[in-house]
């Protein structure tokens with residue numbers, strides 16, 4: 340009897356405590372997402388895409404030096420773990436006197452990473468555009484640059500939106516790795532709260548839930564963009 | 574006005590054009606016929622350097638390209654601005670409407686004012702019978718309509734010569750007529766044209782000269798009446814027999 344009472348009591352106590360922790364931790368986690376995870380994703384993705392387009396154009400340029408540089412870059416980034424890259428940039432570079440703050444270090448790491456993966460997506464998209472499109476644009480007198488800008492890239496964009504959306508969503512989740520280089524993003528916040536409350540299941544589930552919501556919203560945006568871009572294909 | 578001298582084109586060891594000479598006076602229509610693989614498409618593509626000839630000369634008006642030497646991008650550009658190309662598979666820009674396709678050359682390349690270009694673009698689309706389809710995307714048009722947009726797009730840059738590569742061979746038979754009608758009209762208006770086609774009606778009606786090509790050479794050339802009724806060469810005769818079967 341006593342034992343049962345005790346169990347009930349502790350269950351009730353736990354539920355209260357759970358709700359309490361969940362409520363008080365939600366705001367810090369959300370802040371971590373809004374002030375760190377999301378900006379980190381956005382900035383890295385924009386820089387990464389610029390890098391990616393440049394790298395893709397290097398790759399298809401036909402100039403040995405440029406395509407060589409692009410190949411080496413892609414090979415290194417794809418051939419090494421993102422976590423290791425972040426450690427080299429943040430901890431490693433201090434040995435040669437380059438001391439970066441956590442946030443910029445994370446941005447550099449994620450941008451380089453996005454640049455390499457997305458460049459392959461963009462390159463494939465450019466190569467998927469029929470040769471006849473290049474020829475038609477050249478036949479009306481366009482230069483290489485004009486053809487690329489007016490005819491090829493707009494079509495390649497449509498082709499690359501779905502895979503690039505995947506990269507973007509992956510990036511949202513990958514930013515959790517920045518916790519290891521001391522960025523105060525959402526997952527690091529969750530770890531800190533766990534250290535005080537000893538409720539790993541609750542906090543990590545809460546963080547997972549917020550990641551999921553962000554990605555869910557993003558997939559809705561992706562659908563919108565795809566619908567808009569599909570206007571001109573049957 | 575358009576002249577080709579001793580034009581050669583090789584892909585690796587494969588000789589595709591083996592010394593072609595051709596002179597086209599302003600306003601003349603040349604029809605090129607010949608079996609598959611004889612080099613007709615390659616000849617047209619060499620005329621606007623979509624394919625770089627191995628050897629020989631191509632000149633249009635003042636622009637003279639000698640392919641023994643290295644030709645500059647600028648000269649190639651100048652040449653292309655004087656030639657309009659119509660492709661077998663249309664190659665319209667799928668992300669642009671009919672009108673946008675047509676004004677792309679004038680606006681982007683020739684830096685014509687957009688409103689002016691539109692005005693002229695609409696006129697051209699009306700001319701090819703598509704005045705009511707200017708805002709349609711290529712996928713909303715039939716093959717024959719797409720090809721007519723292709724013709725309007727090529728005309729929009731005010732070319733000296735129009736090049737047609739089997740413009741009707743990808744079309745359903747009932748759509749061939751509308752495209753040929755536009756081409757005949759152009760010919761009657763005095764457009765200089767080089768046309769690869771096996772549409773005999775077109776050749777008979779508007780061609781000033783017919784070229785029969787085989788294995789990268791011009792085997793026989795002459796007025797359509799002669800070529801089609803009393804060809805001199807055995808190979809021409811065989812080919813025409815095959816066509817009429």
Ligand SMILES: Nc1ncnc2c1ncn2[C@@H]1O[C@H](COP(=O)(O)OP(=O)(O)OP(=O)(O)O)[C@@H](O)[C@H]1O
Pocket residue numbers: 584587589607608609610611612613614615616
């Ligand atoms: N880019 C290329 N690389 C290698 N060979 C080519 C290339 N383009 C054309 N050829 C070859 O050149 C030859 C002539 O081709 P071309 O397309 O000019 O012939 P065609 O007379 O237009 O034939 P068709 O009536 O089938 O269109 C063919 O043997 C073809 O395989």
Ligand SMILES: [Mg+2]
Pocket residue numbers: 613614615738739
């Ligand atoms: Mg051909």
